[in-house]
Amino acid sequence: MIHSLFIINPSGDVFLEKHWRSVIPRSVCDYYLEAQRASPNDVPPVLAAPHHYLISIQRGGVALVAVTKQEVAPLFVIEFLHRVVDTFQDYFSDCTETIIKENYVVVYELLDEMLDNGFPLATESNILKELIKPPNILRTIANTVTGKSNVSSILPSGQLSNVPWRRSGVKYANNEAYFDVIEEVDAIIDKSGATVSAEIQGYIDCFIKLSGMPDLTLTFVNPRLFDDVSFHPCVRFKRWESERILSFIPPDGSFRLMSYHIGSQSVVAIPIYVRHNLTLRNNGDQGRLDLTVGPKQTMGRTLENVALEICMPKCVLNCSLTANQGKYSYDPVSKVLLWDIGRIDLPKLPNIRGSVSVASGADTSGANPSINVHFTIPQLAVSGLRVSRLDMYGAKYKPFKGVKYVTKAGKFHVRM
Template sequence: MLNSLFIVNTTGDILLEKHWKFVIHRSICDYFFEVQKKAATPEDVPPVISTPHHYLISVYHNQLFLLAVSTSETPPLMVVEFLHRVVSTLTEYLNECSDTSIKEHCVLVFELLDEMLDNGFPLATELNILQELIKPPTFLRSIANQVTGRTNISEVLPTGQLSNIPWRRAGVKYTNNEAYFDVVEEIDAIINKQGATVTSGILGYIDCCCKLSGMPDLTMSFVNPRLLDDVSFHPCVRFKRWESERVLSFVPPDGNFRLLSYHIATMVAIPIYVRHSICLKGGTAGRIELTVGPKQSMGKIVSFHPGFCHHFCFDGGARWKENLFIHASLLFVQSCFTVYFPCITHISSEK
């Protein structure tokens, strides 16, 4: 599948290279650098580049390119998914996947890549298994390794790696069993001047934090699951039961993970309203005022206090006014752009 992996920054420096099967000279990256120079931004670099004898597949994250090299045709989506898994794993181990963190922990990165790929094919990519194979770096463990000459690699093979549930480690015990589910949705909509919705789309995902002992088997149901389109599941979800009953049945991993991502293309009622006021003065100045707020109260309303909200203003000015957040930004020539946001905090009774 993969022959080599290069981690390159935006200036063209190769921070790390890892080879499987045989060594490919780093001059292969010149094809990638030529395409990168022609791109307007790093995000515009095509993810798949074909060369006379190799295929280059890359992902961009935090000023870094993870560049995979293959000598034969390989499913690009599989490689892209693996590279994203590498990014998430490095972020979990190093707190961030950046130029500095990779240079400081290059030995740990090599150890992780050795476990994640075997002869160029994905082997152990679940975080729970990797954390048992290679212990996350800590200050005390680093000192102990320097004194004893040991590494972070475990001498015992994790039991979960040989089971049919590789995403969950065995022997998990907690004093208090608890599980939290956060539903996050992003709305992309076009609203006309009367306030009616012309078109809308919703992208959502469910993030989980499970701290349950043993091998729990959970079931989650929705009021109207038919609304969910283009659903992407974590491997722990039993897909056949979802297809037949529209119910999520799964054995969750230990800790934080994303249970599913979904897209809603059906026109649904948007829970916020948008009002605008445009005042133009001549041809060079004007004022745009937007008011955004919830259509109805949901959950328990908590008394407002400025400490509940944090605002960031990169240009113009920001101030509080009667439970409204006002941000004035001079984005237009000789004009003022004002946005009002109601600052009401809601706390849901259930998670």
């Protein structure tokens, strides 16, 4: 399985290494660095070196490179590496070079606990947190005084129970359960404004602070909507199959309960439109750009945090534009025009127009820039999904329950 793990920063330095079997010299990372130098944003996740295979992920500005010596399912390693980063984020609230360096002892202990001889041992965050307490100032002070340590000496009960994801003995003064229904619209809109493809990717993220062993059931008004779903291991699949309700004993804290996919077969509402007009060769070296953004099928909600990101053709040197709303910036190196609009308040439609300077003599015929659109619509699930009720069994208290809906742009793409 995984022989060694190297964590590499953007400048190509290995700043943490851990070996689960015999030591592999860090020079093996050169194969990765070489690939990274060739194309920084396009490193294949699996690289074959003469005697090793390097499987890597890039997250939070650092790259995790796992080294294995023989055949292994690549997704096994990739999923595990993502889980490692998730755990770090859970412990230290972020996973960056500085944070890892600050906490390398905890990081090392975590890695040691998560993997034994290259095979995952404990990856559930609830179990890990019982074994190794997350660092915080209060506990550090308390430990110095009492001489206790951050490492548990007893086996977390979850490890042996049939609900390994939940730690035992949870107690809260205020019992709360929050559910965030997040939907992301992935779409490709062609030149003429027609939808080429549109899909919805949805998640239900939970933040649960409930005492004891609560057994929850979440019911939807319209569960037939889902094309395909995937669940946290706590969800009872049988009940979903027969009754289409989510029945589960939740882990403590925040976790992703389910993610779902509403495919291109169903009709997806497109909540925004972009009217664009770009002429690169008008007269002389000046081109013209004119963009208007407006809401469409938003079911009465307002679009917020709207931002447009346009990858201009190579020949565009600079832009001088005037926007009636928001700010714009153009990076002449990466050729990215960023227009941060913010909230769209009707009836005024945000518009940006002006001239673009084009390198003289450059070929402008074939270039087709594209726009990446970002937006959020609060209090709306664009698929129309609604939670009908949340019931709790197995505990006597009355929890505070909350459901929040939000729609975002996923990979929302407009071709020009």
